[in-house]
Every structure is written in structure tokens, then in C-alpha cells.
Amino acid sequence: MNFDKVIMVDWSGGNDRGPKPVKDAIWAAIGSGGQAGEPVYLRNRQVAEAWLIDTLTDFRARGERVLVGFDLCFAYPKGFAAKLIGREDTLALWDWFEAKVEDSPTKNNRFDLAGEINAKFPGVGPFWFNGLPRDISHLPRKGTQRAGHGLPEKRAADLAIKGSFSPWQLAGAGAVGGQVIMGLPMLARLRKRFTDALSVWPFEAPDTQIVLAETYFSLLPDLVQDEPHQIKDAAQVSLYARVFSALSGKATADLMAVQATSEGWVLGAGETEVLRKALDKLPPRLKNDCFAMPQGAYWTPVDEALAHLEAHLHPVTGTQSVSIADASGLILAEDVMAARSHPPAPNAAVDGYAFAGPAPEGLNELPLVQGRSAAGVPYEGTVPDGHAIRILTGANVPDGVDTVVLQEDTTVDEDTLRFYGPLKKGANARNAGEDMTIGQPILAAGRKLTPGDIGMIAAAGVGQVTVRRPLRVGVLSTGDELVPPGASARDAQIFDANGPMLAALAAEWGHDVIPLGRAPDDRDALREMLNDATRSCDAILTSGGASAGAEDHVSALLSDTGSFALWRIAMKPGRPLVLGMWNETPVFGLPGNPVAAMVCALVFSAPALRVMAGGGWRKPEGYLLPAEFSKSKKEGRTEYLRARIQNGCVEVFPSEGSGRVSGLSWATGLVALSAPAQTIAPGDPVRYIPFADFGR
Known part of the structure; x- marks a missing residue:
């Protein structure tokens, strides 16, 4: 039972919490393949419900299966629904609450509604904790004031979880009762909006595109502290989005193999070891400072930059x-x-006749046994000593024989095999397991x-x-001057060459490419695009905006994350390289010039992404070939020349200008010239690296 996306939601029964992220609010996180995007802060229930609808609508349109887990009781203890609506029908109870609950960002009627419900039961209760200054009829302020209402304090699912709370407590430390009353109407509306595309586990078969499930965010209390989020609610949704999206289809199906009752069940209750094992299989996160280069030279040599990446990156995919x-x-x-x-048994390498070797020099004559050994149809008996048997290529060598003479070297007269030796023992036969x-x-x-x-x-x-799992690589171009290839463009505009080029490179390297489009020179718009990208990408390649100018918005945004690194690489082309973490997702900020962008992607992004994908570090070696060009190179920078092979020699593109994009198509690889000063003359050996060698 596989899900493409997992959404975890921490609901709230309180009022609007304001624009600044705070605790005890509504938080959500989206997980996929064991990775979670940045937790989303949702200031009130109206904003949260709209976000859920928009997100689920988007996933539904993309054909993705989604599991939505809520830290919210889906049902009450047995007997509650029957007394309130006349039958033990949990989903009908949701509709009842939707009709009764009044809600706005600043006020709701949960306490008054709880008092009205209590009035329908004998005694006092079951709901308690009036959180308002005024008294409410039938709603006690203390749990000890309840008596004779006739309902259990907890469900069976709650009893299976250490430290769980009763759904009757409406406010105070650990209260979940207010969340439930204010959450069930939202769940009812989700059911009505998505109709047959949505099911509610365990009350309905979880075979739809969208599945809602109740979970509990304290199943793994000791692991929450390891999440890189200061607010506990944000850490919890992130942790559980990662855990449940890391489960195999079989593990998820096993967790959902619960027979439905009116009380429902908590997904993962009693199965914490399954959840921990899923988490243990996930790779560790990259550190926020993984790109921080040690202080030193202003211009970083290529080999030093590559060594830093090799030392600080590791797999990030499940x-x-x-x-x-x-x-x-x-x-x-x-x-x-x-x-x-392999092979599982000794077999013949040729068509011929098998016998017990060796065969002496001169004419050899051996009687043939009846039958033969063929591939897939072996001879079942033992060949008598001094006899031979017909055998075909790939057939098992029967017991009693170990050598095969080629059919072309034999003659057969009636039941006698004749051939000339010598032939050593084991000739033309393969040993088992060789x-x-x-x-x-x-x-x-x-x-x-x-x-x-x-x-x-x-x-x-x-x-x-x-x-x-394949690494998901987002590709984002930046700049107001960019227009899509094929569109109309003014003289002041340029076609986006980097986006399609980098996407093609990443795909050629074996990664799943996620086109992120083009970002304008607007910091807020770029921030939102990066936020969206981190929900679906393991790494992001950007081009443009990677220096220190006023319009270099990639650099500006990453500089605020505490993970920013502007590498000025001693190389030509493509000196500025911006790296950083955005919502725990590594961003490689490549130069805007297409030639520089491609060279930097080949030299730095290819090996870095390979490590993150689980393939280990690999530096392309290329091979030495005679040059068919002349060049005088100054000391200080590693230079990469667009090159191709002609008649066994390496020729380079006539212009080294990084504005000549046509040279990328003309070339089949790069010539790498190391940092020292050097003079290249025709015939001198140079290191040529095919483009394909960078991503292998």
C-alpha cells in the first residue's frame, strides 16, 4: 500500500495565533520517500483548511496518492455516538458536529456545545474543563466533578498508547477535547469535497487516492528532540511526515490491517518498533554548515572545493x-x-561429447551411451567408466565424465566415438561456481x-x-530578462537556455528532474518558489543571481539562512558558486552564463549529486590525448576548454568566450588545464574528459 505523499497535521482548538509562528498552533508537513519539507505554520483553522484543500487538490490533479495523518481523535469512546445521534456511526457523527459547530478565527462555540452535549447524558459529564470566565450549564470546570455519565474515559486505541489523553478534556495541559470538536467539522467537509476520491481509515477501505487517518504525535517522544525545529509542534509534524513516508507499502498495509470499530484506531499504535525501523533506514540529514569553506585563500582552488564537497556530503535518499x-x-x-x-553445476562450453579425461595422444575410441545431456534437460544417470555421451552447449556435465571434445573434431560410427588426442582433463567444460x-x-x-x-x-x-530512491533535483532559472524558448522576446530579453540544459544534464545523470520554472528578480517571489520546491526536491540547481550584486537574490536569500557559502572558485569559466541550505534542502547556485553554468554543473554538481543519490564520490579522470591546438595559460586558475576528438587528437572550440553557447553543442567534452602556468603546443598530451564521464 504505497503513498506518494504523506501530510501530517497538528490541529488546534484555539483562536487565531497571529502571523508569527508559535507553539500550540496548527502545523503541517509534507513527506515523501522519508524526507519532509519545511513545516508549514497555519495561523488558524480557516487558513489550515484552505491549505489542505489546495494541497490535496494539487496532489489529486497530479495523480499522487496521499495519506493525511491528523493528531486528532477521529472518534469517541463507544456509546457516545449512539446516545447523541441514535447509532454508532462515526462518520455520521462528523456531519452532526459540522452542523453544530460555529467557528471563526477569533471565537468558537466549543465550550457551549460541550455543555449542550453533556445535558443529553445522565449525571455530570462526560466533557469537562470550561475554559471561559463565565459559567456554562452542564459543563464542569474539573474532571473530578463528573459522575454517572456512563461513558468510558478512553478508547481502546488510547489505552494502547502510553501517556495518551482523554477526548473529554476540553482545555488545559495535554487537552485534546477542544481539538476534536473543532476538527471533526473540517474532516466532514474534506469528505464532502473529495467524495469518492477520499476514504477514512479504518472506517472505510484505504484504497482511494486520498486516505485520512488518525495518528498520535507522541508515539516516538524521544526522537522529536533530534528534529532541527525549535518549536515542538513543527518538529513533530516533520518527524512523523518523514517516518510514515519512509514505510514500505507492505509495512503501511500491515499497520492498516485493523478491523474497524466505532472507536476507530490510531495509525501506528502499538507498532513503534515498525516506525523506528523505518526511521533507522533513512539517511542522515546534511548539516546546515556543510558548505562552509574553511577560512583561507580568497580564490578557492578547484581540487580544494571538490575535496570539501566529498568530505561533507552524504546520501540523502531513502x-x-x-x-x-x-x-x-x-x-x-x-x-x-x-x-x-554460476554456473550451478559443471556444464559444457561447446557442442560435443563428454568423457572422463584426459585423452592421450593419437586416436581415441569410446563407446557411446544412449541418450544425451542438453541445456535444461540433463542426463540423469552416471556415465560408465570408459564411455562417452552426447552433450550440448550449456548442458550439465553428467556424473562420471569431466571433459568435452568438440563435435567438429569427432566422428561417430554407429555407437562408437572417435577423435584424436591429446586433450587435457576438463577441456571445454566449465566448473560449478567458476x-x-x-x-x-x-x-x-x-x-x-x-x-x-x-x-x-x-x-x-x-x-x-x-x-x-532516485534523487529529486529541482531546476530553477532566475532573472527578469528570461523568457521561455519558443516564446516571443524583445531585444532586451533572452531565452532561458540554462533551465532546459541543466534539466537535461540532471536527467542524464539518472536523477528525477523537477522543473521549477523561472523566478523573477523579486526576493519574495523567489522565497516562495524555493519554499514550494523544498517540499518535493532533495536538491535544487539554480542559475543566475549567484554573485553579490543588488539583483543576486539567490545569494541574498541564502545568506539569511546561516548556511550560506559564496565560493569564488579559481577556475575559468564560472568563478562564483553559491551554496547553502534552504529548509534543509541543498541549493547549488550556478552562474547565469550558460557556458559557466554547464561547466560548474559538470565539475561540482555532478559528483555532489551523485553522493547525495547514494552513489559515492567519483571524480572523472578522462584520458591523455595529443593536442591539436596551441595555448599559453597563466598561473592561478584551472581552465576548462570546450573540446572534441578529431583523428585521435583533441581540438578546442575556436573561442574561449563564455558567451558562445554554440560551443557547448560543438564540443563532446572538456580539456582540463591545471592551475600552474603552462604552454600547450600541438602534439602535447592534454587531459580530455568526455561530458558523459562526469555523470557516470
Whole structure:
């Protein structure tokens, strides 16, 4: 039972909390594949409900399955609904509350409604804690004042969770009663809006596109403190969005294999070990200061910058088990072991005749036994000593024989085989396990699977492998001057070349690309676009705005996060490189010039993204070839020249100007010239790196 997205919501029964994020408010977080976007602060229930509707409408339009978990009791203890509406129908009870609850950002009628409900029950209660200065008929201020109402204090699900609270308490420390009264009308409206696309677990089968479920944000109390959010409510929604989105389809189905009662159930109640194991499988987050370069030289050498990335980055993607038919191009998360030896038994490498070797020099004559050994249809008996048997390529070598003579080197007269020796023992026969043995590690974690790997895995009897979920890379272009390719453009405008180019690169490297469009030179608009991007991306590539000018908004925004790093790389082209964390998502701010953007992406983003995807650090080596050009290079910067191979030699693009975008299409790779001063003459060896070598 797989979900593409998980939304976790911490509801509230209080009034509007104002524009500044605070505790005891409504918070939500969206998780996918074990990662969670920045928690969303929702100042009141009206804002929260609108956000939920917009978010679910968007996911529904994209065809994504969504699990929405609420830290909110979906039902009351048994007997409550029957007394109030005449039947134990939880979803009908929701509709009853929707009709009765009055709500606005600054006031609601939950206390008065609780008093009205209490009046329908014998004795005093069950609701308690009048949070208003005025007295309310039938609503006691203390729980000890209740008596004779006839209802249990907690549901079975509440009893299964240590430290859970009763839904009857309306206010005060730990109260959930107010949340329930103010939450059920919202749930009822969600059901009506999304109709058949939505179901409520466990009262309905969770086989719809949107599934609502009750959860409890204190199932993992010791882990909340590890979340990088100062407000506990924000930390909780982030943690649970990560945990529940990390569950496998089977684990989720097992958690939902609960028989419905009118009291409902809490998703994950009694199953904390399952949740912890899901969390344990997630990779650690990147540190907020992972891009902070040690103080030193103003111009950072390329090798130093690469070494810093290698030392500070690690995988950020979760894992999944896939069929080998779907595994090519994915990165192994666990070593692959041979499920059986290959070959599993001795077999013939050629068509011919098998006998017990060796065969002496001269004419050899052996009687043939009846039958043969063919691939998939082995000879079941034992070949007598001094006899031979017909055998076909790939067939198991029968007991009693160990050597095969080629059919072309033999003659058969009636039941006698004749051939000339000598032929050594074991000729033309493969030993069992000579390629792979059962239990042997055949591929290591971190390897990007090739078609050849798939063939080897299949031959070893392995049908499923554990791989990394593909890295989701967002691509965002910035600048007022940009227009989409193919649109009409004024002379002052340019077509966005970076967006399509970087998207194509990331896709070629095996990542899932999320086009983020073009951001204007407006800081607030860019901030909102980055916020949206972090909900669905593991990393973001931006182009433009990556220096220190007034319109360099990427740099300006990242500088406020505490994770900002402006790397002035000693390289040509593409000196400024901005890096930082936005809502825990790494941002690579590439130069706006397309040539510089592509070179920086190849040199820095390709290996960095590979590590984050789980593939390990890999620096492209290229190979030495004779130059077919002349160049005098000054000391100080590593230079990358657009190049291609002609007749075994390397030629470079006629212009080194980074404005000549056509050179990117003309070239098939780069010539890398190290920092020292050097003079290149035709015939001198230079290091040529094919474009394809950067992303392997």
C-alpha cells in the first residue's frame, strides 16, 4: 500500500495565533520517500483548511496518492455516538458536529456545545474543563466533578498508547477535547469535497487516492528532540511526515490491517518498533554548515572545493526494493549476494561429447551411451567408466565424465566415438561456481546499475535488489530578462537556455528532474518558489543571481539562512558558486552564463549529486590525448576548454568566450588545464574528459 505523499497535521482548538509562528498552533508537513519539507505554520483553522484543500487538490490533479495523518481523535469512546445521534456511526457523527459547530478565527462555540452535549447524558459529564470566565450549564470546570455519565474515559486505541489523553478534556495541559470538536467539522467537509476520491481509515477501505487517518504525535517522544525545529509542534509534524513516508507499502498495509470499530484506531499504535525501523533506514540529514569553506585563500582552488564537497556530503535518499527489470540506472543501497552459484553445476562450453579425461595422444575410441545431456534437460544417470555421451552447449556435465571434445573434431560410427588426442582433463567444460559462488558479494552498495550488471544479477538468481530512491533535483532559472524558448522576446530579453540544459544534464545523470520554472528578480517571489520546491526536491540547481550584486537574490536569500557559502572558485569559466541550505534542502547556485553554468554543473554538481543519490564520490579522470591546438595559460586558475576528438587528437572550440553557447553543442567534452602556468603546443598530451564521464 504505497503513498506518494504523506501530510501530517497538528490541529488546534484555539483562536487565531497571529502571523508569527508559535507553539500550540496548527502545523503541517509534507513527506515523501522519508524526507519532509519545511513545516508549514497555519495561523488558524480557516487558513489550515484552505491549505489542505489546495494541497490535496494539487496532489489529486497530479495523480499522487496521499495519506493525511491528523493528531486528532477521529472518534469517541463507544456509546457516545449512539446516545447523541441514535447509532454508532462515526462518520455520521462528523456531519452532526459540522452542523453544530460555529467557528471563526477569533471565537468558537466549543465550550457551549460541550455543555449542550453533556445535558443529553445522565449525571455530570462526560466533557469537562470550561475554559471561559463565565459559567456554562452542564459543563464542569474539573474532571473530578463528573459522575454517572456512563461513558468510558478512553478508547481502546488510547489505552494502547502510553501517556495518551482523554477526548473529554476540553482545555488545559495535554487537552485534546477542544481539538476534536473543532476538527471533526473540517474532516466532514474534506469528505464532502473529495467524495469518492477520499476514504477514512479504518472506517472505510484505504484504497482511494486520498486516505485520512488518525495518528498520535507522541508515539516516538524521544526522537522529536533530534528534529532541527525549535518549536515542538513543527518538529513533530516533520518527524512523523518523514517516518510514515519512509514505510514500505507492505509495512503501511500491515499497520492498516485493523478491523474497524466505532472507536476507530490510531495509525501506528502499538507498532513503534515498525516506525523506528523505518526511521533507522533513512539517511542522515546534511548539516546546515556543510558548505562552509574553511577560512583561507580568497580564490578557492578547484581540487580544494571538490575535496570539501566529498568530505561533507552524504546520501540523502531513502531505499526501496525493486525488481531487476526496473533497476537499470538506479543506485544500489545494499550489496548484492549471489543467490546461487554460476554456473550451478559443471556444464559444457561447446557442442560435443563428454568423457572422463584426459585423452592421450593419437586416436581415441569410446563407446557411446544412449541418450544425451542438453541445456535444461540433463542426463540423469552416471556415465560408465570408459564411455562417452552426447552433450550440448550449456548442458550439465553428467556424473562420471569431466571433459568435452568438440563435435567438429569427432566422428561417430554407429555407437562408437572417435577423435584424436591429446586433450587435457576438463577441456571445454566449465566448473560449478567458476564465475560466482552462492553467497558471494557480486556488486557493492553505491554502484549505479548497468544493463551488464542486470544480466549478472539475473544469472546469479537474484530477482529483487535494494536501491536508492532516485534523487529529486529541482531546476530553477532566475532573472527578469528570461523568457521561455519558443516564446516571443524583445531585444532586451533572452531565452532561458540554462533551465532546459541543466534539466537535461540532471536527467542524464539518472536523477528525477523537477522543473521549477523561472523566478523573477523579486526576493519574495523567489522565497516562495524555493519554499514550494523544498517540499518535493532533495536538491535544487539554480542559475543566475549567484554573485553579490543588488539583483543576486539567490545569494541574498541564502545568506539569511546561516548556511550560506559564496565560493569564488579559481577556475575559468564560472568563478562564483553559491551554496547553502534552504529548509534543509541543498541549493547549488550556478552562474547565469550558460557556458559557466554547464561547466560548474559538470565539475561540482555532478559528483555532489551523485553522493547525495547514494552513489559515492567519483571524480572523472578522462584520458591523455595529443593536442591539436596551441595555448599559453597563466598561473592561478584551472581552465576548462570546450573540446572534441578529431583523428585521435583533441581540438578546442575556436573561442574561449563564455558567451558562445554554440560551443557547448560543438564540443563532446572538456580539456582540463591545471592551475600552474603552462604552454600547450600541438602534439602535447592534454587531459580530455568526455561530458558523459562526469555523470557516470
